[in-house]
Amino acid sequence: MASIKPFEALRPTVELAAQVAARPYDVLSSEEAKVEANGNPHSFYHVSKSEIDLPEGTDVHSAAVYAKAAENLQALVNNGTLFKEASACYYIYKLVMHGRSQTGLVCVSSVEDYNNNIIKKHEFTRPEKEQDRINHITATKAQTGNVFLAYNDVPEVNSIIDHWQTAHAPKYDFVAEDGISHTIWVVNDAATVNNITQLFEEKVPCTYIADGHHRAASAALVHAALVKDGKPAEAANWFLTTIFPASQLAILDYNRTVKDLNGLSKEAFLSQLDYTFTVEAVGHTPKKPAMLHEFSMYLDKTWYHLVAKEGTFTTDPIGVLDVTILQNNVLDNILGIKDPRTDKRIDFVGGIRGLEELVKRVDSGDMQVAFALYPVTIQQLFDISDSGNVMPPKSTWFEPKLRDGLLTHTI
Incomplete structure (x- = not known):
């Protein structure tokens, strides 16, 4: 006790x-x-x-x-x-x-x-x-x-x-x-x-x-x-x-920005995303993800709505997290970011700064693409802690x- x-x-x-x-x-x-x-x-x-x-x-x-x-x-x-x-x-x-x-x-x-x-x-x-x-x-x-x-x-x-x-x-x-x-x-x-x-x-x-x-x-x-x-x-x-x-x-959400597309053109990058996500361009107005396994992406002055397809995640306490889904299917597999704790191509933006900060980082040319995530829940945090596992870095912002x-x- x-x-x-x-x-x-x-x-x-x-x-x-x-x-x-x-x-x-x-x-x-x-x-x-x-x-x-x-x-x-x-x-x-x-x-x-x-x-x-x-x-x-x-x-x-x-x-x-x-x-x-x-x-x-x-x-x-x-x-x-x-x-x-x-x-x-x-x-x-x-x-x-x-x-x-x-x-x-x-x-x-x-x-x-x-x-x-x-x-x-x-x-x-x-x-x-x-x-x-x-x-x-x-x-x-x-x-x-x-x-x-x-x-x-x-x-x-x-x-x-x-x-x-x-x-x-x-x-x-x-x-x-x-x-x-x-x-x-x-x-x-x-x-x-x-x-x-x-x-x-x-x-x-x-x-x-x-x-x-x-x-x-x-x-x-x-x-x-x-x-x-x-x-x-x-x-x-x-x-x-x-x-x-x-x-x-x-x-709050803890979002990601990435400096480049790992040598891919915008079209090739979007094509790669199609294997694991449904991808829909939604225009210039930012919109936060509304539920688990939804993502918002900002690329070349356009926002996209992404939904993870079946098979891109597991139901265990770590595998079900959106930070895990993004890391495994996009940051690692497509963009080549193996360790987000040490890779200098990625940066993290606390949700308190709003989606406008993601737009600012990309439009400035400092970053090329940004991802907004649905927040981890308190129960997910408890489940992971109880299981003895650890979350991917920069998963939570209080x-x-x-x-x-x-x-x-x-x-």
Whole structure:
């Protein structure tokens, strides 16, 4: 069963919360972070993207960057921007985007659960990205990035969270510049805290990583290194997570663009597609796929509607995915992209950017063809995780995203 705990968060004063809050470190570039943090000494980008405070051209993986992150985090504590909670608490985090809300429980989850697959995964991690987070955690002695977990709804937990929101005033409540609202409550009643912990122990057999595989893996590796060095710390047995009930989550599409047609003419490429898809030109107006196994393709200023034919996919948890169908039948077989994780001819566009971004990439000449996919469902993610398989890379895009800096777990 799932082991979670309350913790003493390092968090901002109420007055500065909106200024501190930063988008996750891995969804924007150093240049974008520098622009967003400009004129704001309280921004958590000074910790999560600390290269913005170093000379231009500094290697973002250099020791200087991690040292600067530690220095800046301590400065935010010293100047009173951040303070540490006096006692261990749970936190309720509600996000609202375009009228849709989702509410999660912020806690620390067990590294042992991660190692024993009680916290289930659906992606491979890359060693270089793990090492980046290991270096950041080790230097700052903090987990600044939240791991986004999901679980099958437990009505009793939902009821506690709903009641707490109506009975108590939030600590933070602001709308970020992108229009997403962030509201956080502190759950500091001992009886309520114990009740939540016990409900997870009794009624939640596992949780699923929705977003944050590298952050989770890095926390586990830091813990292992501390144990090996004979310096285990109790706080390092746990890592920062926010757990959302599955019923409140939605996965956005994660689309693909490709630089060329692998030496084929447009006509030859369309002819090749005919073997595995029904292909229909639908004009200049973009339209998202409406159901599983439908695709939208943009090529030479024209949108096409593609439907996978029988025999192009299997019914197992991986084979039924549209990302698998596209990879096997188009990207690999026709366009020669064997490994989308390493091939420089392919790029990935999160659904939050809309189909207009696909048009922009192709019309600019940077890419030659784009594919829009029907989103993976939460149940598909759970099925794959339960089966012990992993999804193809860049299969899921979750929005809205939690902000860094509002709740940090120190180790």
